[in-house]
Amino acid sequence: MTSVLERACAAEPPIGDAVDDIVRRADRLRRRRVRVVILAGLAVVLIVVLLGYALTTVLLPGPKPRTAAAVPVAQPRPSAVLDPVLRVLSGPVDARDLRIVPRQPASGPGWRQYAVLTANGGPHGMIEVAVYDAPAGLCLPVLADPDACAQPDRTRAGVEYARYSAREDRDWQVNEVIARRVVDGRTVVVQATGERGTGDAERGKPPLTAREVAQAATDPRLPDAFGLGERCNAPALACPVLRVPVRPAG
């Protein structure tokens, strides 16, 4: 059998440059394998990077979406917008071509005070606002009788109030209103005082009339402009000195 097979190969063509060709092919194979290894490494690195990116994108929280509330508002705001008490008072003051600004010390727990200025910046008195808690009732004083309680006026919103005007002293003219919300006894006092020490009755007039002060004091927004814990119930030494003091019952 072996001789038969060997005889079948008798017409074998010459080998030629087969050995050199095999060596060249081997070199090409080696280079190709190196390229394959390098490309495989690069592919692995690329896959790892893509997987890492995908996993971090999916698993880790992204940047928080910017909500409208988080967007800083750069536009200037008038002080009345930031101070709800000032918002109530600025209406009638502005209507008189006057300006109202916080007066230092401008506020404390249960009270605010503002300076009123003329159009050219001159002083024109001040306005003080104080709140009290009087759930058990409140005796609205009668100036002529220290032992009597005044019969209050009442608004449709359920606010009882009494107006007081003191014009006898030209250096201390005051329009004051004490207003009490009946439902919970929250009481607001607004006192508009004319510029003191001028010696001039006209220049010492309060910046707001008694009616305007009453409108501000009975404004439903005013008691809510103070915090729940704020109040000038005694003892509250820092609160404004009122021409007509407030004495809650109980």
Added chain:
Amino acid sequence: MTEEYVAQRYAHLRRAAFLMCGDWAQAGELARATLARALTAPDVGDPDLWAYGDLMAAFKPSHGRREHVFVAPSEAGERGAADADAGMGDVFTVLVLDALRRLSPKCRAVLVLHHFCHLAVVDTAEVLGLDATKVTEYEAEGLAAFADLLRITRPAVTA
């Protein structure tokens, strides 16, 4: 594996491939590819067994290779009819290749590896991925078929 090994074994590998496919050009191509891979393979163990295994893998039926009967080299064609011995040799080669082609690829590979490459039955089984018993069966089957075919065609060869 070195270039010296390549120079020693190329001719024999090409002949083995020729007996498997019947085409000297294809046989040369397969032998060169096998030895080029052998030069670059990191660890081939027994280089002969590795080379035979790589070469025979090219003839697995799954490769779908076309079966060649015989393609004479250009030199043989150029010799012409004047060289009567050469012409007769070509006829004998065609008959042997035709007989081999009629065998199954594994049966043919067993005959080539065991009887032409002189591999032991165990090594032949290792190269082809068979067990030794199967190799023996293939060998018996191939030899019987081959003997019949040669007996039928011998009158034509010797005429």
